[in-house]
Structures are given as C-alpha cells and as structure tokens.
Amino acid sequence: MGIQTHFDKFHDRIKLGRETASYKKARERDDSIKKEVKSEFKDAGYPVVDDFIQGSLKTHTGIKPISRDHDIDRALVIDDETAPENPVTPKKTALDVLEDRGFKNAKIKKPCVTAYYASDNVHIDFIIYKRSGDEYYLAVGKKNSDEDNRQWSPADPHGLIKWINDDSLYDKEDAKDVLAQFRRLVRYLKRWRDVQFSEAVAAKVYSIGLTVMVKDELVSSFTAEGARQDLQALIKTVEAILDATYFDEEEPGRYRVQVYLPVEPKRDIFDGSSFDTGTQLYNKLKRLKEKLVEVEALSDERKQCEILNELFGDDFEVPPPNGDSKTEKAKYSSAGIVTASVGA
Amino acid sequence: MTVCDKVAGIWLEHRQTTAVADESFGVLMGTTSVDRREIWIETVTTPMAHDRRSRFCFALRDPGHQLAVHEKFASSGGRGIYLGTWHTHPEPIPKPSKIDRTDWGTCLRANRERPLVFVLVGTEEIRVFVRASGRFRPLRRE
CATH class of the missing domain: 3.30.460.90 (Beta Polymerase; domain 2)
Structure with missing residues (x-):
C-alpha cells in the first residue's frame, strides 16, 4: 500500500471543512x-x-x-x-x-x-x-x-489569507499539488502539536505561527511520476524550519521562537512568548524530525504506522497485522465449538 | 458477508414449503477477513442421523457436525472455522424465537471473539442475524 496511503487516511480524518x-x-x-x-x-x-x-x-x-x-x-x-x-x-x-x-x-x-x-x-x-x-x-x-x-x-487580514493561499512561487505545472501538500503538512503539524504538547502550551504554539513557518520553508516532495510523498516533504520541511532563523538559542539549550507576520503589521506572532514555549517547540520539532527519519528507514508498514501513531495520535491508524485486512483471510487457532444447538 | 451459491442452494432446497416438512438445520463454516468484518460462508452441514427434528423444533446432537468443522479447519490451513448455525422456519419472513435467541447466545459464549452469524431460512426470505449492542439484529442485504 505504501505509507502515503496511511498519511492520506490520516489527513481525511483530521481535516476540517465547511461541511464538517x-x-x-x-x-x-x-x-x-x-x-x-x-x-x-x-x-x-x-x-x-x-x-x-x-x-x-x-x-x-x-x-x-x-x-x-x-x-x-x-x-x-x-x-x-x-x-x-x-x-x-x-x-x-x-x-x-x-x-x-x-x-x-x-x-x-x-x-x-x-x-x-x-x-x-x-x-x-x-x-x-x-x-x-x-x-x-x-x-x-x-x-x-x-x-x-x-x-x-x-x-x-485579506493579505494574510492571500499570502497563505498563494502558489505563484511554485512551478506552474505542479503548483496545485505543491499547494495541497503545503496544506496537508500544516494540518499534520497542527495535530502533532495538539497531541504532543500539554493543553496550556499547545495554546501558545499558535497555528498561524506554524502555518507561516511551513509556508516559508516548504520543501515539497513527489516521486518522479508525481505521486505525493508527504513523509519526505515533512522531514525536509521540519529540517528547514529548524535550520531557519525562527529559533534563537539565547542561553544554552534555551530557545526563544520568533515568527514574523508576512503582512501588516508584520509583528512577531510569538511576541511575549516564554523560553519554555520556544524550547519545547524546538526540542519537540527536533524529535519529530528524528522519528520521521526513523520511519523513512523502516520497511514494515505496520511498524511505520506505530511510530506515526505515537507522533500524531490515534487518528493515524495502525493497520491490523498481516497486510490487507479486508480481503486477506484470518488464521485461527482453533476450529470453533459446535454446541448442542436447539431451535424452534 | 458473502454466501457461496452452493450454500444458498442448500438453504433453498430445505425451505419448509410443505405442510409436513420438518425443520432443517446445520452449522455454518467459512473464513473471515483479518479484521473480521468480512465473512464468507463457504459450506454448511445438513441434518444428520443422530439429530432430533420435527416440524417446529430441532436439536443438533450428531457429532458429525463438529467433525465437519474440524475437517474444514484442517483442510484450510486454520482459516476455515465454525461461523454459526442455520435452520428453517415454517413462516415466510422468519423471526427468531426466544429459544433461538437463547441458543445463539450459548453459541457465542462457546466461541468468544469469533464473528458468528445465525441464519433463518423462511419460506420466502432468508435472514442473517448478528448480535450487536446486546441484541440480535438482521443484516441488511447489500
């Protein structure tokens, strides 16, 4: 099936649309x-x-x-x-x-x-x-x-929405696919935040901050045939976010996060944010990247999903063992017991 | 749930369409998908010599039914198992009696974690019942 199928299912489960x-x-x-x-x-x-x-x-x-x-x-x-x-x-x-x-x-x-x-x-x-x-x-x-x-x-306000929805910087041919991948990555990271941080800290890891970082640092990934590779895109994008200038190590091991709005008033989205928020976000993003690299190296889909489930929560489902659960036949340990049935 | 043509043929053949026909019955055997949501009824047994049968009731007593289940299990590499029972009712749209429901509960208790189904063959309709939320409910046909 490939790991992308599982990312697609996860995305379907978490995405919020007008029709929800x-x-x-x-x-x-x-x-x-x-x-x-x-x-x-x-x-x-x-x-x-x-x-x-x-x-x-x-x-x-x-x-x-x-x-x-x-x-x-x-x-x-x-x-x-x-x-x-x-x-x-x-x-x-x-x-x-x-x-x-x-x-x-x-x-x-x-x-x-x-x-x-x-x-x-x-x-x-x-x-x-x-x-x-x-x-x-x-x-x-x-x-x-x-x-x-x-x-x-x-x-x-309109400029910000326009900036986030803008695809003019992507290659014209696959601009649509790249924009869609960007949106999926933002959704993955938002759910990851909700799962990995305590409620109090999650509330301070602002969605708009994550969105701006992903937009700025997006590294899209597709196969030569043009198939989506969200896992690879996420690894590279998180890596780029960590290497960018958002995190300032003001003291050893203590980070401050700064992300500027790309439009007026161009203020720091995380203005007034604490060391704790910055440090947690930095460390957890780093761990996310490491775990995703681990997932990429695995060949067993179920094991991959187990790690992704730990990162993204239960909406990232782990398939039951033995391949395709819907068509492959289950093996049992015993034949089953015929009771002395009666009926009327 | 999928039922083999051969099995459906057996059920149709045993319908109690005459005034004197006895109830027919047997066990269901087949396979399930790994997630146990799909089940395939592949073979069934029919009344055997040591069973009790009359127009309005039956008792599955012949050890041949259990033997058939063991054979199925052995010949399928552990994939073909006992999946429930079937029996006929002399009514067009069959409804489970209290005795039926009690008996099905006994079957489920003896085969925990197995996706058992129970088939009632009426004179006009064949209905499949499963236990859901503590009650036996008929499956809808797709």
Missing part, C-alpha cells in the same frame, strides 16, 4: 449572534460594512479539534468615517450583546472579543476592523486600556 457537521453547528451559532451584534453596531452609529471568516478555514488548513472547542474567527468591518475614535468602544458594544445573551464568560481581549458557547463547544472570536479605502485597522485594546494601550492598528 460539528463545524456547521458552530457556524449556525455564529450567524445568529453576528446578526445581533450587527444590529447593535448600526444603532450605535457605526454600521458593519463587511464581515468575513478569518483563519484556517479560508486557507484550507483547519483541523478537527481533539478536546478543544471549535474556533470561529469572525471579522466585522466598520467604516473609518463612522468608526469611533476609541477602538475599545465597538468592542464594548459587542461585549454588551454577548453579556445580554447570558454569556458570563464573554471577554474583551487585546485583539478581539471572545465568547464561549459551552453547550456547543464553540469558541467565537469577534475581530473588529475599521476600513479606509483598502486599508484595514484592527481594534486593539482591553476593556480598561488607557490611550497608550489602545489603538487602531494597521492590519491586512
């Missing part, structure tokens, strides 16, 4: 609350002129959460002309709507307003922008931030 049932439910929740926020914004004098979904769904790099909730990043755009000077004002309006609906845990965070729907395991972030021509500004600031700590900060 649990995600659809999350979207319904999102739609209903979005309507209310929009109506409040209108009443407050800064109507929403555009809204869109940000994040991994738009870049085809979403995965099903293991134990966490579905995340929806809902961007709301107001016009620069009507936008209040204080970026926290519309965030407070959004918060009021959420609180009125009984979400005790709704909260204003620095870049967004966040709400958690326990009943549906849905986590929605409202990200508020103002738009002036083609330029976007993100509403940054917490509930009680003073003037120095709040601002309309230049941002480029």
